[in-house]
Amino acid sequence: MKVALLGPEGTYTHQAAEKYFEDLEPEFCSTIREVFESDTEAKLVPIENSLGGGVTDTIDLLREKDEKISGEVVLPIQHALISDEKSIEDIEKVKSHPQALAQCKQIIEQHGWSTEETNSTADAVTGLETGEAALASEIAAEINDKNILKRSVQDRDVNVTRFLVLNGEPEAREKSSLILEPGEDRPGLLHAMLSCFAGHEINLSHIQSRPTKEKLGEYYFYVEAEASGEKLQKAVTALETYGDVQNLGGYRKAERPE
Amino acid sequence: MKVALLGPEGTYTHQAAEKYFEDLEPEFCSTIREVFESDTEAKLVPIENSLGGGVTDTIDLLREKDEKISGEVVLPIQHALISDEKSIEDIEKVKSHPQALAQCKQIIEQHGWSTEETNSTADAVTGLETGEAALASEIAAEINDKNILKRSVQDRDVNVTRFLVLNGEPEAREKSSLILEPGEDRPGLLHAMLSCFAGHEINLSHIQSRPTKEKLGEYYFYVEAEASGEKLQKAVTALETYGDVQNLGGYRKAERPE
Numbered sequence: 001m002k003v004a005l006l007g008p009e010g011t012y013t014h015q016a017a018e019k020y021f022e023d024l025e026p027e028f029c030s031t032i033r034e035v036f037e038s039d040t041e042a043k044l045v046p047i048e049n050s051l052g053g054g055v056t057d058t059i060d061l062l063r064e065k066d067e068k069i070s071g072e073v074v075l076p077i078q079h080a081l082i083s084d085e086k087s088i089e090d091i092e093k094v095k096s097h098p099q100a101l102a103q104c105k106q107i108i109e110q111h112g113w114s115t116e117e118t119n120s121t122a123d124a125v126t127g128l129e130t131g132e133a134a135l136a137s138e139i140a141a142e143i144n145d146k147n148i149l150k151r152s153v154q155d156r157d158v159n160v161t162r163f164l165v166l167n168g169e170p171e172a173r174e175k176s177s178l179i180l181e182p183g184e185d186r187p188g189l190l191h192a193m194l195s196c197f198a199g200h201e202i203n204l205s206h207i208q209s210r211p212t213k214e215k216l217g218e219y220y221f222y223v224e225a226e227a228s229g230e231k232l233q234k235a236v237t238a239l240e241t242y243g244d245v246q247n248l249g250g251y252r253k254a255e256r257p258e
Numbered sequence: 259m260k261v262a263l264l265g266p267e268g269t270y271t272h273q274a275a276e277k278y279f280e281d282l283e284p285e286f287c288s289t290i291r292e293v294f295e296s297d298t299e300a301k302l303v304p305i306e307n308s309l310g311g312g313v314t315d316t317i318d319l320l321r322e323k324d325e326k327i328s329g330e331v332v333l334p335i336q337h338a339l340i341s342d343e344k345s346i347e348d349i350e351k352v353k354s355h356p357q358a359l360a361q362c363k364q365i366i367e368q369h370g371w372s373t374e375e376t377n378s379t380a381d382a383v384t385g386l387e388t389g390e391a392a393l394a395s396e397i398a399a400e401i402n403d404k405n406i407l408k409r410s411v412q413d414r415d416v417n418v419t420r421f422l423v424l425n426g427e428p429e430a431r432e433k434s435s436l437i438l439e440p441g442e443d444r445p446g447l448l449h450a451m452l453s454c455f456a457g458h459e460i461n462l463s464h465i466q467s468r469p470t471k472e473k474l475g476e477y478y479f480y481v482e483a484e485a486s487g488e489k490l491q492k493a494v495t496a497l498e499t500y501g502d503v504q505n506l507g508g509y510r511k512a513e514r515p516e
Contacts, residue, residue, distance in 0.1 A: 033367070050474040054467075056311060056360075074474065160474040190465065191456040194449040204448060205475065209311070209465055216308040216332065216418040216514055217463060256474055 001168075004029055004038035006046070010122035010140030016075040016163045017044045018139060032057040036065050042168040043067070049077075050160040054208040058164070059222045063179045063210075068249040071165035076157070076257050079104055081150040082125055082141040083133035088149045095124040096135035103154045104135050160257060173228035173250030175205065178236070180221040181212070183243035190221070196238035202227040205253075226253070259426075262287055262296035264304075268380045268398035274333040274421045275302045288377050290315045294323045300426040301325070307335070308418040309361045312466040316422070317480045321437045321468075326507040329423035332514055336417065337362055339408040340383055340399040341391035346407045353382040354393035361412045362393050418515060431486035431508030433463065436494070438479040439470070441501035448479070454496035460485040463511075484511070 001021055006013040007028025017024050021042070029035045032055075035043050045058045062069075079100050085091060094101070094108060095116045101108070108115060113133075118124040124134035125144050133149060134140070141148045164177075182189050197204055206224040225232060228250030239245045259279055264271040265286020275282050279300070287293045290313075293301050304313045320327075337358055343349060352359070352366060353374045359366065366373060371391075376382040382392035383402050391407060392398075399406050422435075440447050455462055464482040483490060486508030497503045 031367070048469075048474070050469055050476075051471050053314060053469045053477075158472060158474075162474060186461075188456040188459075188461065190462060191449070191452040194452060198446040198449040201446075203444075203446065207448065207477075208467055211306075211308055211311045213309050213414055213416065215416060216306070216420060218308075219311075219465075 001025060001042055002027055002040040003042045003044055004035045004040040005044040006030075006032065006035060008120060008122045010125060010137060010143050011120055012075060012077055012137050012161065013044060013046065013163065015137045015139045016073045016161070019075060020044070020071065020073045020165060033061060036061045036067060036166075042070070043166040044073070044163050045166065046161055047072075047164045048162045048206070050158050054222075056210060059208055059210050062177070062222065062248055063220065063246065066246060066248070067166040069164050069166055069177050069251050070168035070170040070249060071251045072254045073163040073165065074254045074256055075161050075163065077154070077159040077161055078152040079121070079135040079154050080138045080141060080148045081107070081133050081153050082128075082136055082146045083149055084128055084146060085131065085133065085149070086147060090131060091133045091149070092131040094133050094135055095127065097121045097124070100135045103159060106155045107153045162254070165251070170249065170251045172252040174253040175224055175226045176228045176232050176250040177222065177224050177248040179246035179248065180223060180239060181244040182220075185218065189242060193239055193242050196235045196242075197225055199238070200227075200231060200235045202231065202235055259283060259300055260285055260298040261300045261302055262293045262298040263302040264290065264293060264378050266378065266380045266384070268383070268395055268401045269378050270333060270335055270395055270419060271302060271304060271421065273395065273397070274331045274419070277333060278302070278329065278331045278423060291319060294319045294325060294424075300328070301424040302331070302421050303424065304357075304419055305330075305422045306420045306464065307357060307361070308416050309413060310357045312480070313357065314468060317466055317468050320435070320480065320506055321478065321504065324504060324506070325424045327422050327424055327435050327509050328426035328428040328507065329509045330512045331421040331423065332418060332512045333421065334418050334515055335361075335412070336396075336410045337379070337393045337412050338396045338399060338406045339365070339391050339411050340394055340404045341407055342386055342404060343389065343391065343407070344405060348389060349391045349407070350389040352391050352393060353385065355379050355382070358393040361417055364413045365411045420512070423509070428507070428509045430510040432511045433482055433484045434486045434490050434508040435480065435482050435506040437504040437506065438481060438497060439502040440478075443476065447500060451497055451500050454493045454500075455483055457496070458485075458489060458493045460489065460493055
């Protein structure tokens, strides 16, 4: 299946797509907007990271483009130490995206390696020279036929990114994403809107406020509710008495790492 | 008064500080963390922008450092495209603070410019090389003797930033900021916490979720409530039955532009 996603080849987004799609034909884009605007059968975008929080570009584009969500993928980000060298003793310098270098400080300091920043983790792998290693995904090592000297070299284990699949065929409808736009700014309106979920015993697993870009302090809400179908529709009917609601679709809930 | 704020001279923070303090003696810092860690009489930090949303570094540091908030300033922002080049056709890359880059997405995508993040909008202006432009205040172009290629290049005209004053003497206590940390993850807990405000007829003017960085999907909330003193304390007492609450202090509400 043809799937638009953030490139280049060998990034973690690519790895997430490989995890979700059995017959992936990736179409690599350079921005999240480009992914949304491509006319592939399906698309994959990052929505949330355990360290950085909500991916604001994705949330704003979900509201703007009104694409249907058909699935989610949860990927623990684990950096591998990748090289043409065969032994970790031969490494003198590591290259990667600044974020990955920051996440692997302990092993870098332990070995006293020098560092060099690259535009992406995948770029680091393609630009390797003698005595150098890259911090990147295992898939980047496979694609470029390099050696994995050590797996999972990041400092902590809580770096997890969640991705949404757009435009595909949902395997199930366990949860749904909605955009809520309060119709006015008055005391307690957010509480009143959330009471539509509480009243129908629907759990919210995610809520993120984003500016409407119309006026300072005017926000809309991206929420994920653990319901779909008739049960969700009751909440939506109640919500619509307070403002506008976009239903972005129902999809299967992915398993979270412990 | 000695006030720590994001420098160098000519940033929007500088402009906001001039607006708030009559006797400003600015102490320029290079990161928001440095502002928080300085020991000046007062500090000024950006908290929210009408296009970019909440300033996540500030919110995370409010939670980490527990500084008291004593005031707020609201400032309309207009970015200029600034360069040593004389024509917009010669620009290949734009540099600025990530938030300014986010606020000028349309012109950047239109021209296909690459981008580079800097610590401040003013830093972008002083570090310009051939083929590069900065997004910054017009005053920064004047101070550094650069060309303004285009004025007011932000996506929309509703670009307003709100700043918080820390550590000063509040002129009044019309509103308060709180950090809420739910004690568990269960259906309806956010709704239950918000009911503590609704029940005491306290309006929330702002709510922002941020990851705790412990686990995917685990969030804390930064909220601004239009109350202080005894009335707020009742809500806080109720809130504490659901989780941890940090009261960051009460302060005067600044006027918003129409």
